[in-house]
Amino acid sequence: MNFITIFTFVTHVVGVAATLAGSDNVNPYQNLPKCKSTPYDPSWPSEAEWASLNTSMDGTLIRTSPVASSCYTGNPFGSPRSRADVEAGWGYSTFHRTVPESVDFQRWANNSCLPPNVTDYNPEIGCQVGAYPQFVANVTSAEQVAIALSWAASRNIRVVVKGTGHDLVGRSTGAYSLSIWTHNLRSLSTDNSWPIPGTNETASVLIAGSGNVWGDALAYALSHGRAVCTGADATVGLGGFTTGGGHGPMSGTYGLAADQVLQATVVTPSGEILVTNNIQNSDLFWAIRGGGGGQFGVVTEFVLLTYPAPVDIPSASLTLSARDLHDGNAAVANLTMTAHAKLLAMLPDLMDNGIFGSGLTLSGQYAVSYGGLSSPPPGVICNLAIWSFTSTLQDFNNTISSARDKLLDSLGEDANLVSLTISGLSTTANYSAFFQGSNSSPSQASAGGLMSSRLLGRNELTGHTTEAVDSFLQRLMVSKDQDAGAFLVIGMQGGPGPRSVPAWRRGAVNPVWRDAYIHLIVESIDVNLTGKTPWQSLKEAGEWTEANIEPVWREWAPTTGAYMNEANPLNGQWQHDFYGTSYDELVKIKRKYDPAHALYVLSGVDSDFWEYDMDSGKLCQLDL
Numbered sequence: 284m285n286f287i288t289i290f291t292f293v294t295h296v297v298g299v300a301a302t303l304a305g306s307d308n309v310n311p312y313q314n315l316p317k318c319k320s321t322p323y324d325p326s327w328p329s330e331a332e333w334a335s336l337n338t339s340m341d342g343t344l345i346r347t348s349p350v351a352s353s354c355y356t357g358n359p360f361g362s363p364r365s366r367a368d369v370e371a372g373w374g375y376s377t378f379h380r381t382v383p384e385s386v387d388f389q390r391w392a393n394n395s396c397l398p399p400n401v402t403d404y405n406p407e408i409g410c411q412v413g414a415y416p417q418f419v420a421n422v423t424s425a426e427q428v429a430i431a432l433s434w435a436a437s438r439n440i441r442v443v444v445k446g447t448g449h450d451l452v453g454r455s456t457g458a459y460s461l462s463i464w465t466h467n468l469r470s471l472s473t474d475n476s477w478p479i480p481g482t483n484e485t486a487s488v489l490i491a492g493s494g495n496v497w498g499d500a501l502a503y504a505l506s507h508g509r510a511v512c513t514g515a516d517a518t519v520g521l522g523g524f525t526t527g528g529g530h531g532p533m534s535g536t537y538g539l540a541a542d543q544v545l546q547a548t549v550v551t552p553s554g555e556i557l558v559t560n561n562i563q564n565s566d567l568f569w570a571i572r573g574g575g576g577g578q579f580g581v582v583t584e585f586v587l588l589t590y591p592a593p594v595d596i597p598s599a600s601l602t603l604s605a606r607d608l609h610d611g612n613a614a615v616a617n618l619t620m621t622a623h624a625k626l627l628a629m630l631p632d633l634m635d636n637g638i639f640g641s642g643l644t645l646s647g648q649y650a651v652s653y654g655g656l657s658s659p660p661p662g663v664i665c666n667l668a669i670w671s672f673t674s675t676l677q678d679f680n681n682t683i684s685s686a687r688d689k690l691l692d693s694l695g696e697d698a699n700l701v702s703l704t705i706s707g708l709s710t711t712a713n714y715s716a717f718f719q720g721s722n723s724s725p726s727q728a729s730a731g732g733l734m735s736s737r738l739l740g741r742n743e744l745t746g747h748t749t750e751a752v753d754s755f756l757q758r759l760m761v762s763k764d765q766d767a768g769a770f771l772v773i774g775m776q777g778g779p780g781p782r783s784v785p786a787w788r789r790g791a792v793n794p795v796w797r798d799a800y801i802h803l804i805v806e807s808i809d810v811n812l813t814g815k816t817p818w819q820s821l822k823e824a825g826e827w828t829e830a831n832i833e834p835v836w837r838e839w840a841p842t843t844g845a846y847m848n849e850a851n852p853l854n855g856q857w858q859h860d861f862y863g864t865s866y867d868e869l870v871k872i873k874r875k876y877d878p879a880h881a882l883y884v885l886s887g888v889d890s891d892f893w894e895y896d897m898d899s900g901k902l903c904q905l906d907l
């Protein structure tokens with residue numbers, strides 16, 4: 284398994300969060316019912332009312348029958364998919380994407396109906412609708428979205444939005460909800476002279492339904508000679524990715540996905556279908572560009588800037604480890620960590636030179652499980668896949684070779700104890716082949732865990748001593764279980780791209796992205812379900828992370844924040860970390876468009892007045 288494969292894999296092993304009360308504001312929701320309606324409440328609509336909703340939305344309403352029900356005797360919920368289909372598909376995101384109620388990371392759906400013998404399976408729990416939505420609107424038009432969304436919002440019913448179900452922290456599912464499933468909003472077209480609203484300019488754009496995945500959107504754009512700013516994984520959807528920010532192979536060059544949106548069609552909880560851009564409904568337009576998915580409305584269509592597709596792309600692999608992977612000398616282990624801190628410090632210069640990439644740093648048992656080593660290595664082993672869209676192979680090689688030599692020189696006599704190699708130096712002819720190269724293995728689905736992350740700028744990476752950064756990394760790469768080790772995902776996704784985006788294309792994306800170079804994710808905790816419900820174990824993992832990991836980020840990078848789509852949603856400072864200085868304005872926009880807070884997500888804007896309890900399934904206002 285190469286490191287890109289590992290990256291794709293590990294991003295599936297991670298997972299999420301709870302919010303704390305703590306706003307000085309008066310609860311704006313106090314005149315609403317204290318809890319959202321559940322099927323056990325008299326206020327829940329009758330069968331006849333659901334049937335009438337179904338009729339008004341052209342018969343596209345689906346009652347949830349958990350797909351793995353067919354794995355249980357008698358298929359109690361009448362799943363339409365056979366047991367063999369379910370078992371074959373369960374480990375892959377492509378399967379869950381096609382199932383109305385399902386998501387990739389089942390702990391966030393309370394493991395409500397697992398096929399027997401998958402991770403977390405507990406025969407005593409069996410199969411329930413549980414924390415899956417009660418109904419799913421299989422919409423094919425913005426009008427149907429408007430009907431379903433406003434119907435539920437006005438009846439005190441929680442609404443969730445699902446595109447692919449890839450969310451790492453459960454934001455596309457929820458108990459006792461109506462889900463708006465955007466899967467069938469998959470139109471695609473291009474326009475090479477699309478008039479930019481409010482200007483006399485035109486742009487070359489891709490006009491895409493929000494139910495598309497990036498693999499399809501990119502393939503379509505490339506077939507028209509253009510590229511778009513996608514994620515690294517072909518199976519990630521446009522909806523949650525773009526509304527949360529969205530980094531990928533081209534973000535270091537052109538900015539985040541949210542920075543490419545020139546217009547979006549958004550359906551609001553009051554049932555309006557709004558064209559939003561810089562001159563129409565510009566507050567909502569600002570919010571959906573980085574203010575977070577599933578919160579302000581349902582985006583049905585994006586108009587996205589396109590770019591010339593890069594050609595002749597040089598790439599290579601950079602690997603750092605102890606020279607002797609079996610050396611038991613503690614000084615060698617320490618040296619790999621020192622070198623690793625120095626490696627991170629050289630990334631901002633490389634990125635300013637147009638070199639981007641992503642990779643992994645592993646220690647302990649993680650290096651065995653995910654790095655293919657036969658035993659835990661001394662210290663850490665780090666592998667970065669790097670590339671450039673602007674260099675020739677020779678310039679690329681010169682730049683990285685001299686960075687490597689400089690790093691080794693700085694280690695003095697100890698340099699011979701570590702290995703820092705450049706391998707796989709090659710050129711890829713076109714962007715299609717380049718993108719496919721990083722998508723060689725299928726995107727996996729799993730139980731899901733808890734990650735923690737931070738955006739780090741030049742100051743954080745180069746403004747501290749090597750010893751200080753080394754110590755931060757060692758404190759981050761700890762584990763609840765001492766021998767397990769940990770892994771860091773290193774994303775070289777910021778730098779010149781996000782920094783250079785003109786003001787008129789900047790939405791609510793946490794402004795700390797503009798100074799960020801790398802996005803570092805750490806996963807060091809296994810969520811252990813023995814004797815606990817998924818929610819109890821996730822919250823326990825959240826408490827451990829809040830006590831052991833978040834404080835290190837706050838000390839290392841107090842003024843930055845974290846990328847909300849790949850972060851710890853149980854982070855006690857999520858308002859600051861995920862939204863930064865955009866938060867207060869987002870609260871106003873949230874209250875304006877979703878005054879009933881129908882669209883609740885964990886660590887969402889203004890969610891600090893609410894608490895979702897996955898054990899009871901209830902979503903209630905907190906007693907503040």
Ligand SMILES: Cc1cc2nc3c(=O)[nH]c(=O)nc-3n(C[C@H](O)[C@H](O)[C@H](O)COP(=O)(O)OP(=O)(O)OC[C@H]3O[C@@H](n4cnc5c(N)ncnc54)[C@H](O)[C@@H]3O)c2cc1C
Nearest residue numbers: 446447448449450454514515520522523524530576577582
């Ligand atoms: C395998 C994998 C690879 C990843 N790679 C990357 C990467 O390279 N770069 C990156 O930035 N992130 C990456 N992520 C994280 C990704 O950004 C999030 O998982 C994101 O939430 C996915 O969005 P989605 O629409 O596919 O998922 P969903 O689970 O369907 O939705 C996620 C959130 O967005 C909301 N949402 C979805 N569609 C809409 C819509 N049309 N309107 C309003 N709200 C909507 C949902 O309600 C939910 O809150 C990756 C995740 C996985 C699992």
Ligand SMILES: *[C@@H]1O[C@H](CO)[C@@H](O)[C@H](O)[C@H]1NC(C)=O
Nearest residue numbers: 334337341342343344345346
């Ligand atoms: C909605 O109507 C369609 C068409 O009549 C029907 O097939 C479907 O079962 C209905 N959905 C629900 C939840 O009753």
Ligand SMILES: *[C@@H]1O[C@H](CO)[C@@H](O)[C@H](O)[C@H]1NC(C)=O
Nearest residue numbers: 354355398399400401404406
């Ligand atoms: C689950 O695994 C157990 C132990 O390996 C085995 O005995 C049992 O048959 C499996 N059950 C199913 C439904 O596959």
Ligand SMILES: *[C@@H]1O[C@H](CO)[C@@H](O)[C@H](O)[C@H]1NC(C)=O
Nearest residue numbers: 393413414816897898899900
């Ligand atoms: C979540 O799962 C637990 C068992 O692990 C169960 O007791 C609880 O009722 C479930 N919650 C919902 C909303 O189904």
Ligand SMILES: *[C@@H]1O[C@H](CO)[C@@H](O)[C@H](O)[C@H]1NC(C)=O
Nearest residue numbers: 343345382383421422423467
């Ligand atoms: C959802 O709607 C699409 C388009 O009408 C249809 O092809 C598909 O079968 C529906 N899916 C389910 C699960 O009902």
Ligand SMILES: *[C@@H]1O[C@H](CO)[C@@H](O)[C@H](O)[C@H]1NC(C)=O
Nearest residue numbers: 479480481482483484485562
């Ligand atoms: C667009 O062009 C018109 C006609 O030339 C001009 O009046 C207007 O000021 C221009 N608008 C902008 C935003 O440049």
Ligand SMILES: *[C@@H]1O[C@H](CO)[C@@H](O)[C@H](O)[C@H]1NC(C)=O
Nearest residue numbers: 612613614615616617754757
């Ligand atoms: C390794 O680093 C730790 C922490 O910085 C330090 O306490 C220890 O003395 C070092 N060990 C060696 C052998 O250098």
Ligand SMILES: *[C@@H]1O[C@H](CO)[C@@H](O)[C@H](O)[C@H]1NC(C)=O
Nearest residue numbers: 676677680681684685708709
């Ligand atoms: C890359 O640069 C190094 C150092 O200058 C050199 O030894 C090596 O041959 C170069 N590789 C290629 C493929 O050009």
Ligand SMILES: *[C@@H]1O[C@H](CO)[C@@H](O)[C@H](O)[C@H]1NC(C)=O
Nearest residue numbers: 505711712713714715716717
């Ligand atoms: C892209 O490059 C690959 C590998 O060299 C090649 O097979 C493919 O035909 C190319 N595609 C296009 C559209 O040029």
Ligand SMILES: *[C@@H]1O[C@H](CO)[C@@H](O)[C@H](O)[C@H]1NC(C)=O
Nearest residue numbers: 764809810811812813814815
């Ligand atoms: C999970 O926790 C239980 C009880 O605390 C413990 O016995 C078990 O070994 C743990 N499992 C793992 C995989 O850590």
